[in-house]
Amino acid sequence: MKLTNLIKALRVYRTTKSIEHIDVTGLEMDSRAVQRGNVFICINGYTVDGHDFAKQAEEKGATAIVAERPLPVSIPVIIVNDSQRAMSKLANHYFNNPTQQFRLIGVTGTNGKTTTSYLIDSIFQTSQQQTGLIGTIQMKIGNEEYEVKNTTPDSLFLQKNFAKMAEQKVDTAVMEVSSHALDLGRVHGCDFDVAVFTNLSQDHLDFHKDMDDYLRAKSLLFSQLGNAYKSNVKYAVLNQDDPHYTSLMKSTAQEVITYGIDSHADITAQQLYVTAQGTTFMLTTPDGEIEVKSSLIGRFSVYNMLAAASAAWISGISLETIKQAFENTPGVSGRFEPILSGQDFGVIVDYAHTPDSLENVLQTIKSFATKRIFVVVGCGGDRDKKKRPLMAQVAVKYADQAIFTSDNPRSEDPASIIADMEAGVEEGSYIVIQDRKEAIHKAIEQADSSDVVLIAGKGHETYQEINGQTLHFDDREVARESILAHNQ
Ligand SMILES: CC(=O)N[C@H]1[C@@H](OP(=O)(O)OP(=O)(O)OC[C@H]2O[C@@H](n3ccc(=O)[nH]c3=O)[C@H](O)[C@@H]2O)O[C@H](CO)[C@@H](O)[C@@H]1O[C@H](C)C(=O)N[C@@H](C)C(=O)N[C@H](CCC(=O)O)C(=O)O
Numbered sequence: 110m111k112l113t114n115l116i117k118a119l120r121v122y123r124t125t126k127s128i129e130h131i132d133v134t135g136l137e138m139d140s141r142a143v144q145r146g147n148v149f150i151c152i153n154g155y156t157v158d159g160h161d162f163a164k165q166a167e168e169k170g171a172t173a174i175v176a177e178r179p180l181p182v183s184i185p186v187i188i189v190n191d192s193q194r195a196m197s198k199l200a201n202h203y204f205n206n207p208t209q210q211f212r213l214i215g216v217t218g219t220n221g222k223t224t225t226s227y228l229i230d231s232i233f234q235t236s237q238q239q240t241g242l243i244g245t246i247q248m249k250i251g252n253e254e255y256e257v258k259n260t261t262p263d264s265l266f267l268q269k270n271f272a273k274m275a276e277q278k279v280d281t282a283v284m285e286v287s288s289h290a291l292d293l294g295r296v297h298g299c300d301f302d303v304a305v306f307t308n309l310s311q312d313h314l315d316f317h318k319d320m321d322d323y324l325r326a327k328s329l330l331f332s333q334l335g336n337a338y339k340s341n342v343k344y345a346v347l348n349q350d351d352p353h354y355t356s357l358m359k360s361t362a363q364e365v366i367t368y369g370i371d372s373h374a375d376i377t378a379q380q381l382y383v384t385a386q387g388t389t390f391m392l393t394t395p396d397g398e399i400e401v402k403s404s405l406i407g408r409f410s411v412y413n414m415l416a417a418a419s420a421a422w423i424s425g426i427s428l429e430t431i432k433q434a435f436e437n438t439p440g441v442s443g444r445f446e447p448i449l450s451g452q453d454f455g456v457i458v459d460y461a462h463t464p465d466s467l468e469n470v471l472q473t474i475k476s477f478a479t480k481r482i483f484v485v486v487g488c489g490g491d492r493d494k495k496k497r498p499l500m501a502q503v504a505v506k507y508a509d510q511a512i513f514t515s516d517n518p519r520s521e522d523p524a525s526i527i528a529d530m531e532a533g534v535e536e537g538s539y540i541v542i543q544d545r546k547e548a549i550h551k552a553i554e555q556a557d558s559s560d561v562v563l564i565a566g567k568g569h570e571t572y573q574e575i576n577g578q579t580l581h582f583d584d585r586e587v588a589r590e591s592i593l594a595h596n597q
């Protein structure tokens with residue numbers, strides 16, 4: 110592609126030199142990965158400033174630089190107001206607007222994004238469509254699986270892989286859209302057809318100034334849905350039971366479809382039964398209803414199913430297909446995942462890492478646990494410190510024994526993270542075992558017939574990040590080893 114063509118993606122920019130007759134072989138945001146003919150985009154990051162690497166990019170063969178200020182290089186510099194957002198537009202144009210070539214469903218909210226995305230993927234697969242998925246655990250295109258670094262990756266990764274999805278004739282793609290991504294413009298230029306909201310509760314107050322700022326970031330997905338009078342119809346799927354519903358409803362010019370259990374929503378779950386084996390409910394829509402029997406556990410799982418059903422229903426998928434998908438879905442890795450190793454007590458590995466998700470999961474366990482509940486829980490380092498005492502309070506409220514331990518301490522001292530948790534609860538209402546393996550072992554060692562052990566926070570993760578090192582760690586493996594030792 111010619112640079113003069115690529116630049117058509119931007120309306121407002123200045124150049125330091127003529128950009129005529131320059132060929133572009135690709136876009137790159139990391140100077141270390143620049144190849145001959147690439148346009149290097151300088152991003153001022155959280156760790157370093159990409160502008161400092163412009164010279165290195167030039168030496169590696171970049172033909173032009175996109176930056177927020179003039180730079181001492183001999184190749185043309187294209188000066189923009191915001192290079193992160195310019196990158197999204199350029200990438201979208203370079204890869205030929207890939208998200209206009211298939212249905213794109215975005216899922217945002219504090220909890221339930223991954224689960225809802227997998228449910229949506231499963232429904233469209235059941236409907237014989239070719240699907241794509243991007244989220245916390247992985248990216249999938251058809252049956253191929255790929256690693257991802259972020260829940261919502263940067264715009265270069267996104268647009269490149271959306272182009273791959275378009276090439277592989279994907280009909281429907283679903284992606285998790287994090288508040289970080291919305292705030293940083295990673296999804297600018299993505300043409301969402303359906304935007305789904307799960308819920309909002311406290312998290313990420315390290316990144317967002319306060320809850321209002323967090324809500325504002327989430328609402329960008331709905332305002333980004335476009336102008337209802339210009340393009341094809343797009344839909345906002347909103348949880349009407351969530352207190353932030355009205356604010357989000359007002360942030361979109363598109364048609365809104367609501368779901369909920371308590372309110373008079375468009376899509377609801379009636380005759381709801383939640384047991385230790387799963388959930389049964391009547392999925393009710395404006396044009397019919399169908400009974401669903403799912404192995405997913407907890408009222409919160411019904412919300413995820415309603416969100417997924419709403420996105421599918423509005424896209425024209427039949428209720429029979431939705432039911433079939435829900436009834437065949439085994440659940441998502443590390444989300445309320447039972448560990449069954451022949452023991453006579455329950456062991457559940459779950460990804461609850463916010464006060465609200467921990468409360469939802471513990472309420473669910475409490476509603477069917479016949480004996481004691483043990484909770485092993487920690488909080489991530491270099492992340493929202495304000496949620497630590499709240500998570501501790503929730504654990505202590507529901508557990509017969511709460512064991513505070515390490516999650517991913519990252520660059521923080523594990524003991525000081527645990528001290529932040531302890532600040533929220535009374536002394537003597539919990540025990541501390543800093544080593545996560547030992548903590549899991551201790552909980553399982555004490556469990557008797559019909560007790561339940563919840564291991565919260567790391568779910569599908571197969572690593573533990575401690576002081577710059579990423580070490581292998583899998584709650585499920587450790588739980589199985591501990592059960593084996595218990596059974597002997
Ligand atoms: C805070 C944050 O969002 N950081 C993201 C950001 O990294 P950063 O700002 O530290 O980047 P940086 O290292 O300062 O580099 C700045 C620029 O200089 C460039 N560079 C750097 C070094 C060099 O030698 N040459 C060079 O060109 C880099 O390529 C980059 O373009 O840009 C990276 C590339 O896109 C992201 O991977 C990274 O996410 C990190 C890993 C992260 O942990 N992010 C979390 C907070 C996050 O985004 N989480 C959300 C939500 C999770 C959820 O709730 O589900 C998510 O979507 O994942």
Ligand SMILES: Nc1ncnc2c1ncn2[C@@H]1O[C@H](COP(=O)(O)OP(=O)(O)OP(=O)(O)O)[C@@H](O)[C@H]1O
Nearest residue numbers: 219220221222223224245409444459460461466469
């Ligand atoms: N609808 C829900 N409401 C409240 N809690 C939920 C809901 N769905 C799932 N959870 C809880 O949140 C945890 C994480 O679920 P999931 O991975 O689906 O959410 P997520 O929004 O993708 O999280 P992340 O922000 O880490 O990507 C689950 O393990 C469960 O404990």
Ligand SMILES: N[C@H](CCC[C@H](N)C(=O)O)C(=O)O
Nearest residue numbers: 462488489492516517566567
């Ligand atoms: N996507 C979440 C993951 C948290 C997982 C938890 N294990 C932790 O490390 O805090 C976040 O970045 O906040």
Ligand SMILES: [Mg+2]
Nearest residue numbers: 222223245285
């Ligand atoms: Mg997720």
